[in-house]
Amino acid sequence: MRALIYHGPRDIRCDEIDDPSPTDTDSVVVEVEATAICGSDLHNYHGDMGEACGYGIGHEAVGTIVEKGSGVRRLSVGDRVIVPGIVGCGGCAPCLAGAVNSCEIGVSAVFGNNMGLGGAQAEALAVPRADFALRTIPDDISTDQAVLLTDILPxxxxxxxxxxxxxxxxxxxxxxxxxxxxxxxxxxxxxxxxxxxxxxxxxxxxxxxxxxxxxxxxxxxxxxxxxxxxxxxxxxxxxxxxxxxxxxxxxxxxxxxxxxxxxxxxxxxxxxxxxxxxxxxxxxxxxxGICPIPQTWPALVPLVASGSLAPEFVFTHRFGLSDGARAYELFDGRTDGVMKVMLDPRS
Ligand SMILES: [Zn+2]
Ligand SMILES: [Zn+2]
Known part of the structure; x- marks a missing residue:
C-alpha cells in the first residue's frame, strides 16, 4: 500500500510499504477513506521529534474495517469507524472512562509518531484494542466531520x-x-x-x-x-x-x-x-494536557450531528496521498489561505 513516510526534516514521501495486518486478536485493519494533516504533524515535519526516520506519519483517519482479529466482538468487517488519534490500554479505570491520556498501564500511544502504531496518512491502518478504541460513524455525521472528531475538534x-x-x-x-x-x-x-x-x-x-x-x-x-x-x-x-x-x-x-x-x-x-x-x-x-479524544465524543457527536457545531468549513485544501509532500509544504508555509488539509488515500 501507499503511505506517507517521514524521511527527515521537511522530507515526507509517499512510499510503497507492506500492507498492515491485525497485530493481535483484538485489532483490526481499517481501509482509510479520508485522512487529514494536523498542526502537530508539523513537529515531526520540522524534525522536532527526535532522530528516528522511516516511520509512517499522521493520526487523523476515518475508514472501513476490512479485516479483524478473532477477539473483536463489537465491530464487524464493513463498519465505518472514527479512529481516535490516541489509543489507550482499554482496560484500566481511566481508559474505561475515555481518559486515554491518563492510562494507568502507560501504553497509550498516538498514531504516526513511531510509538508502535502506524501512520494514518496511508491507504490502511492497523488499530489495536479495536472494540475499545473505535466508534462507528453515525449516519448523520459526514466524512469531513468524522475526520475532525479524530483529534482537532475534541x-x-x-x-x-x-x-x-x-x-x-x-x-x-x-x-x-x-x-x-x-x-x-x-x-x-x-x-x-x-x-x-x-x-x-x-x-x-x-x-x-x-x-x-x-x-x-x-x-x-x-x-x-x-x-x-x-x-x-x-x-x-x-x-x-x-x-x-x-x-x-x-x-x-x-x-x-x-x-x-x-x-x-x-x-x-x-x-x-x-x-x-x-x-x-x-x-x-x-x-x-493531551486530549482524551473518546471522552469528548458523547458531547461532541450530538452537537455536530444536530448542526449546533458545524466545524467542517475548516477544510480548505484537498490532495491525493501521492501529493503528500506538496500538501505538507503548503500547510507548513501557511500560504494560499490554508487552514486544514484533507488527503484522499485513493489518489
Ligand atoms: Zn491531530
Ligand atoms: Zn489504560
Missing amino acids: TGYYGAQRAEIEPGQDVAVIGAGPVGIMAIMSAQVLGAARVFALDSVAERLAVAEGIGAIPCNVADGGVDAVRSATAGIGPHAVIEAVGSDEAIQTAIGLARPGGVVSVVGANFNLDFSFPMAIAMARSLTFRI
Missing part, C-alpha cells in the same frame, strides 16, 4: 472545557489555526459571551471573525486590545492553541486575576520558563 473542546467557561464570560483563544478555530466554536457552545481570537495571520483572523470571534492581530497590538476591551483586567479564561513558549507566556500574562489558562498547543520544552510570580500573584489556574 482537542479544541477539551481546551475550552478545562478553561471552566461559564455563560457570559470573556474568553481569549491564542492561535486561530485549525485547533484554535475548534476552541473558539467550543467556547461559544459552552456559553462564552465574547471570544477574542489572537493570531498574526490575517486570513486566519478573518476566519475567526467569520464565526463570531473578535479578531485581534498580535502583530498589531492585539494583546493590548483584549486587555482594553476587558476593562484592563483581561478575559476570564485563555485557551492556548499554538504551543510555542511565547504563546503560552502570553496566555499566562493575559488571564485576569483568578482566571484560567488552558493549554492544548503541543509544547515539549523541558526548560520552559514559567512566570511563577504572575501566576501566584493573580491566583491563576494553569492546565495543560
